[in-house]
Amino acid sequence: MNNSCNLAVAGRGVKTASCWLLLSCLLLLPLHSLAESKELRGLPSVMVLNPAAELWRDVRQRDMPTSGTTQIKGVDSGVLINANGDKWRKFRMQQLIPIGGYLLLGIGIGLTLFYLIRGRVKIIAGASDKKLPRYTSYERLIHWFMASIFLFLAITGLVILFGRPLLIPIFGKEIFSVIASASKEGHNLMGPLFMVALILVFIKFVRRNIYQKGDLSWLLRGGGIIGKKHVPSNFFNMGEKSMFWMLIIVGSVIVVSGLVLVFPIFGQSREWMELAHVGHAIGAILMIGVILGHIYIGSIGMEGAIEGMKSGYCDLNWAKEHHDLWATQMEKRGEAIANEEVNRFSDPDSNRSLGRELGEAGK
Amino acid sequence: MARMKFYCDPERCIECNACVTACKNENEVPWGVNRRRVVTINDGDEGERSLSVACMHCSDAPCATVCPVDCFYTTQDGVVLHDKDICIGCGYCFYACPFGAPQFPEDGAFATRGKMDKCTFCAGGPEVDNSSDEHRKYGSNRLAEGKLPLCAEMCSTKALLAGDSDTVSDIYRKRIINRSASVMARGVSYRDASFRAPSSAAGKSSAKE
Amino acid sequence: MIAQFIDGPLWVFSLSVFVIGVVWRIVMILMAGNRTDLSVPKGSASSGAIRTIFSRSIYERTAATRGRLLQIAGYLFHLGLFALLFFAQPHIDFYAERITGFGWPAMPHWAFILSAELAFLGLLLLWIHRLLSPVTRLLTDLDDHVGSILVFLVMLTGCLALAQSFEALRLIHLLLAELLLIYFPFSKLMHTFTFVMSRGYTGATMGRKGVNA
Numbered sequence: 092m093n094n095s096c097n098l099a100v101a102g103r104g105v106k107t108a109s110c111w112l113l114l115s116c117l118l119l120l121p122l123h124s125l126a127e128s129k130e131l132r133g134l135p136s137v138m139v140l141n142p143a144a145e146l147w148r149d150v151r152q153r154d155m156p157t158s159g160t161t162q163i164k165g166v167d168s169g170v171l172i173n174a175n176g177d178k179w180r181k182f183r184m185q186q187l188i189p190i191g192g193y194l195l196l197g198i199g200i201g202l203t204l205f206y207l208i209r210g211r212v213k214i215i216a217g218a219s220d221k222k223l224p225r226y227t228s229y230e231r232l233i234h235w236f237m238a239s240i241f242l243f244l245a246i247t248g249l250v251i252l253f254g255r256p257l258l259i260p261i262f263g264k265e266i267f268s269v270i271a272s273a274s275k276e277g278h279n280l281m282g283p284l285f286m287v288a289l290i291l292v293f294i295k296f297v298r299r300n301i302y303q304k305g306d307l308s309w310l311l312r313g314g315g316i317i318g319k320k321h322v323p324s325n326f327f328n329m330g331e332k333s334m335f336w337m338l339i340i341v342g343s344v345i346v347v348s349g350l351v352l353v354f355p356i357f358g359q360s361r362e363w364m365e366l367a368h369v370g371h372a373i374g375a376i377l378m379i380g381v382i383l384g385h386i387y388i389g390s391i392g393m394e395g396a397i398e399g400m401k402s403g404y405c406d407l408n409w410a411k412e413h414h415d416l417w418a419t420q421m422e423k424r425g426e427a428i429a430n431e432e433v434n435r436f437s438d439p440d441s442n443r444s445l446g447r448e449l450g451e452a453g454k
Numbered sequence: 455m456a457r458m459k460f461y462c463d464p465e466r467c468i469e470c471n472a473c474v475t476a477c478k479n480e481n482e483v484p485w486g487v488n489r490r491r492v493v494t495i496n497d498g499d500e501g502e503r504s505l506s507v508a509c510m511h512c513s514d515a516p517c518a519t520v521c522p523v524d525c526f527y528t529t530q531d532g533v534v535l536h537d538k539d540i541c542i543g544c545g546y547c548f549y550a551c552p553f554g555a556p557q558f559p560e561d562g563a564f565a566t567r568g569k570m571d572k573c574t575f576c577a578g579g580p581e582v583d584n585s586s587d588e589h590r591k592y593g594s595n596r597l598a599e600g601k602l603p604l605c606a607e608m609c610s611t612k613a614l615l616a617g618d619s620d621t622v623s624d625i626y627r628k629r630i631i632n633r634s635a636s637v638m639a640r641g642v643s644y645r646d647a648s649f650r651a652p653s654s655a656a657g658k659s660s661a662k663e
Numbered sequence: 664m665i666a667q668f669i670d671g672p673l674w675v676f677s678l679s680v681f682v683i684g685v686v687w688r689i690v691m692i693l694m695a696g697n698r699t700d701l702s703v704p705k706g707s708a709s710s711g712a713i714r715t716i717f718s719r720s721i722y723e724r725t726a727a728t729r730g731r732l733l734q735i736a737g738y739l740f741h742l743g744l745f746a747l748l749f750f751a752q753p754h755i756d757f758y759a760e761r762i763t764g765f766g767w768p769a770m771p772h773w774a775f776i777l778s779a780e781l782a783f784l785g786l787l788l789l790w791i792h793r794l795l796s797p798v799t800r801l802l803t804d805l806d807d808h809v810g811s812i813l814v815f816l817v818m819l820t821g822c823l824a825l826a827q828s829f830e831a832l833r834l835i836h837l838l839l840a841e842l843l844l845i846y847f848p849f850s851k852l853m854h855t856f857t858f859v860m861s862r863g864y865t866g867a868t869m870g871r872k873g874v875n876a
Contacts, residue, residue, distance in 0.1 A: 163488045272543075277819070
């Protein structure tokens with residue numbers, strides 16, 4: 092009883108906060124300044140002709156070879172001119188940064204709007220007095236390990252991508268270069284750990300994420316996110332499964348391109364590095380967008396969602412409403428546990444034995 | 455104001471690499487860093503040409519635009535320089551530069567490349583002109599002494615020109631006119647009159663033996 | 664000015680607290696003594712001690728199979744951290760300049776990075792498990808929390824300063840390391856030194872009885 096009252100009060104507070112957040116986001120909208128423009132680059136409007144311009148134009152446009160021999164050892168040192176460099180630069184500065192920025196901001200605003208309009212998805216039948224075991228401690232460990240690595244990499248990556256237009260005006264160049272160096276080193280070092288986390292996540296969760304009967308109808312009914320009708324689902328619903336596969340596939344692209352970027356010692360030409368960077372950045376922005384939604388629904392977006400990942404147990408009514416087919420199976424097998432028993436396992440003041448962890452019946 | 459540019463004449467360049475050596479010596483660059491390089495295309499074949507390549511000090515420098523920490527700046531003379539204290543060694547300028555001018559002192563596994571180094575047009579860096587700090591980090595500052603870059607000064611055939619773009623363009627244009635004039639006077643085509651003409655040297659390249 | 668403080672007086676202070684504190688605690692433990700054992704020795708106490716100090720590093724069979732992920736994480740963290748602390752070039756340079764006056768061969772750069780990765784992997788897995796599992800959550804007290812946070816922050820700031828070209832990042836890393844050194848002798852981190860004594864004691868008493876412990 093007390094819990095739902097507190098939640099209602101907290102809910103109002105969160106709603107007001109979100110309104111203010113939304114308003115401030117709207118103020119940030121003149122983001123076209125993120126895209127580079129000639130004025131911002133401080134260039135004179137009349138350019139002096141470079142005497143070598145004709146020569147280099149000929150090099151690029153005629154059928155002349157663009158690479159030859161040189162006495163200097165190094166990958167690419169025989170390349171006379173790398174025309175893709177400018178293309179990549181234009182992509183990063185004029186498309187990736189503004190479009191990526193708008194996309195992430197849009198997702199943030201969209202989620203805020205969704206919360207303000209739809210509100211928190213509550214357990215319709217109310218919290219029950221029974222729980223179902225949902226995630227073992229290893230599964231929770233792997234999830235939170237992946238979550239912390241992902242958050243760290245996302246934040247450091249975003250600093251590197253958006254730092255120049257957004258953070259240099261706040262901190263100035265000297266302080267920002269310290270932040271940027273820290274972000275770059277941290278990002279590069281933690282990157283391979285994301286690969287380890289991805290493999291662990293795949294091994295642990297792949298079995299439950301295979302698409303099954305019932306997934307398509309779940310999708311066609313919109314997962315029940317609008318309105319109050321139940322839509323039956325298995326352990327993971329189709330949305331969760333799709334996010335899993337997206338994480339594995341896009342995550343693998345991110346890992347592979349990241350490895351290409353972080354080990355430039357295998358003779359990759361600049362073109363490979365540029366390609367890897369494009370794949371890495373696009374994949375990362377997509378993943379961050381999806382994970383924003385995941386974090387939203389798992390935390391404030393849905394009542395009873397985070398419990399499973401924190402304590403390992405989920406409310407029986409929540410399971411019946413959101414993962415009906417799995418919940419009924421578990422109930423039939425007698426797996427439902429009364430709340431008092433679960434609290435005994437995790438209550439630090441209790442001196443009873445922690446039955447489930449130690450393999451006893453917990454009596 | 456003067457706008458400093460390089461120009462390398464492929465007709466004159468004989469691939470002696472004096473520009474490379476002069477630059478390395480004058481600026482005391484670390485091992486593995488080469489601010490300037492000479493690239494030879496069609497090596498050993500008809501139409502062999504060499505070009506000396508280093509930072510072209512672009513008016514619209516892609517390296518400056520792409521840098522995540524905005525460490526580049528353009529001096530009043532149009533020379534593109536950067537601040538090594540701010541550089542984080544990410545390598546993006548190297549990807550973006552069409553000429554491959556940025557160089558890094560370390561190999562870059564885990565992308566610890568060290569600070570980026572590149573041709574400064576012998577104009578040093580943001581430190582105080584001709585101070586020991588500036589010399590240690592960026593090499594010599596000849597421009598502050600009223601001199602031109604050493605690579606161009608040392609070029610044995612004056613293929614590599616460096617200086618105010620108007621003056622360089624003048625010299626270049628005069629050369630073209632002289633070449634065409636001498637060609638017209640001899641009544642042969644420009645290609646046949648060039649000292650690299652293939653007619654007598656066809657099939658006799660030492661590289662093919 | 665803060666930089667000079669971190670590099671100078673605070674470094675001296677933290678190192679002194681560490682050395683004096685560790686020595687003090689070890690001396691106190693040794694001076695506590697043990698009851699004279701009046702039984703006839705059936706085996707060698709010293710060989711039992713040596714044997715147990717090393718044999719305890721191998722997991723007992725059940726813990727090895729049922730706690731495999733944590734076993735691996737534990738080894739990764741401790742071995743990685745040991746390699747980092749004593750064989751990473753920047754650390755050797757630091758010790759040579761400030762403590763010993765001489766250096767020793769460092770591991771190659773790729774091994775340095777690999778140790779850092781593995782140590783971090785181990786630390787994160789162990790720490791998150793400690794916070795999630797109800798058993799360990801029950802056993803974890805303030806000392807454990809402070810120790811975990813400090814070690815994590817020292818390792819993290821070390822990563823962030825990898826480029827070794829920004830004074831601010833190096834100083835933050837050094838400051839956190841100094842705080843860790845000050846905290847060390849008063850905490851469970853002393854297991855770094857006391858594990859030898861506790862394993863040795865168990866091994867010695869068992870060895871004297873002629874039992875393989």
